[in-house]
Amino acid sequence: MDNELMASIRFDEDELRGRVARFAELVGTDGGAPDTALDRCARVMLNVIGFRPPQRGADDERVISPIGAKSSGNAPIDIAEGLNLAYIRTRPGNGTILHNHDTNETFIPISGTWRFRCNDEDDLYVDLGPFDVISLPAGLQRRFTNLASDSGKDEESLMIVIVAGDRPKSVIYPEVLQAAREVGSYTPAAFA
Incomplete structure (x- = not known):
């Protein structure tokens, strides 16, 4: 390695410990995203790395953290x-409504089967299982649903979400949120 390209740094013990997150000690919240109040959109967000609140205009309530205001x-x-990482935990039939991000978003299911839908028309999907990976670009409308737990029972499944950027933004368009409110849920269509 050419030492002129990148200088080496050192950590003390406190700095090293500040870079550790133990799964058993993570604090989960419902995230505080607008859709978590909707039927079939319940989920727990466990923030691990980053997800500082995004910068937004005072009058733009559509812009939130990809993991919601409570977890951000x-x-x-x-x-x-430039890297944000969280876990998502939810029971079968739950997920998100259609939204997009200003950066890349990558998902890695750890357990269960998850459906990822995309496009403004919500017309394309792929199902993934444990350790599969999907990476979605900025601007693409997307949503996910937990289809089934590994046991086939009504048990939570776990997934990793990785989002690029220092203060990533998620946008739920008013018409999508209104449509979700009108039908009581937007996620179950993922089973169709």
């Missing part, structure tokens, strides 16, 4: 280095 900013590894 409570990461045990509180850094802004």
Whole structure:
């Protein structure tokens, strides 16, 4: 390695421990995203790295953190280095409504079967299982639903979400949120 390309840094013990998150100690919340109040959109967000609240105009309520206002900013590894990581935990039949992001979003199911839908028309999907990966670009409308747990019972499944950027934004368009409110849920259509 050419030492002129990148200088080496050193950590002390406190700095190293500040970069550790133990799964058993993570604090989960419902995220505080607008759709978590809707039928079949319940989920727990466990922030691990980053997800500092996005910058937005005072009058733009559509712009939120990809993991919601309650989970944003409570990461045990509180850094802004272009990488954000969280776990999502939910029971079968639950997920999100259609939304997009200003950066890449990558998902890795750890357990269960998950459906990922995309496009403004919500017309394309793929189902993924444990350790499969899907990476969705900025601007693409997307949503996910937990289809089934590994046991086939009504048990929570777990998934990793990785989002690029220092203060990533998620946008739920008013017409999508209104449509979700009118039918009581937007997610069950994923079973169609």
